[in-house]
Amino acid sequence: MSLQLQVDASLKSFNSFGVDVRASLLAEAHTDSDVREALQYSVDQQLPLLVIGGGSNLLLTSDVHALVLRMVSRGIRIVADNAQRVVVEAEAGEVWHAFVLWTLEQGLSGLENLSLIPGTVGAAPMQNIGAYGVEIKDVFEGLTALDRYTGKLREFSLTDCEFGYRDSVFKQQPGRWLILRVRFALSRVERLHLEYGPVRQRLSELGVERPTASDVSRAICSIRSEKLPDPAVLGNAGSFFKNPLVSAQQADELKSQYPGLIGYPQADGQVKLAAGWLIETAGWKGFREADAGVHRLQSLVLVNYGAATGLQLLALAQRIQADIQQRFAVQLEMEPNVYKVGNLAG
């Protein structure tokens, strides 16, 4: 066997919350054959398999009784180029932000608004990562995944992925699909998305009058570095809750009670409420109990001040959910993937 297995390994540095749990077995996948070998081993040993990238969208609430496979495969290539439209393929283990910078260096636009999102290319389709008005579905071309249950490769088109708001078929079928590589259709002609409030403002603060895609990337990196805690300094998994969708009638009723309510009407008539506003209005911003807390600047972000356990963070999230439900009759859904004993595919 070429796969290197580490027994009883710490996962503290492999999840951005910095939660101190252990994996029964830990291995790195550099190639497709490493992934196949890990899959075969988990089947032979009847051990669950947990595939991870950068661990930046994970909440681990216990030791992981599984083979944890870190995707570290590398490689970026142009697979089609018809002058304006260029299809780029990246291996699952590529670091997302480094990949975005590579595309910009090639003069390709499309991913600039997704700059500085932590994690890997292979995890990006899991929740159709999005920021500043762009989601990967907007530039998605296809991906290759291994089916855990049949061991066969499958190609996914845009429609196959069933992308939604922070959602996909991969998130709906946890553990089934091992994403090996992803393709994006990018453009040599820049069509910039600057409509998210702070982006234009930051560009003008930076003195940029006619922005390029690289300027937009720099502006977004600068906004994000100011607003978001760096997981290397303060453990977190980004936004802990999705922005809830409610009916226009419920949004109107809430607005009459809370004139400051922030909501964005959607094409289907629903209204997307800013979960951060609900949590802040309910008084949770800056809350801390032991080492689990709500960030003092970003109420959507739960943080680990050092020794919080996954269960403490989960309990805090559940208290916030119950409070928001009681005050506003709005159900908040957690965004990170929560692992509990027994919820991994065997």
Ligand code: FAD
């Ligand atoms: P992991 O956390 O390792 O895994 C996430 C899930 O994907 C797990 O269920 C895992 O089993 C599965 N998975 C991972 N790799 C694979 C694979 N190759 N095949 C199959 N399944 C796999 N998200 C946004 O959408 N927008 C943002 O703006 C954003 N900002 C963030 C800011 C901060 C500071 C942080 C900490 C997080 C942020 N996130 C954001 C969340 C996170 O960065 C993304 O969800 C990212 O795509 C997770 O990548 P990862 O490699 O760390 O995934």
Ligand code: NAP
């Ligand atoms: P923000 O700009 O303070 O806005 C608050 C919320 O309002 C955002 O969540 C965003 O929803 C929504 N919003 C803002 N302007 C909008 C517009 N013009 N149209 C529709 N919706 C709008 O948000 P922020 O917290 O600083 O984050 C900025 C961007 O980065 C957001 O897109 C956010 O999703 C993304 N982000 C995501 C994570 C994560 O872990 N998922 C972490 C940090 C930042 P949307 O979230 O639906 O875009």
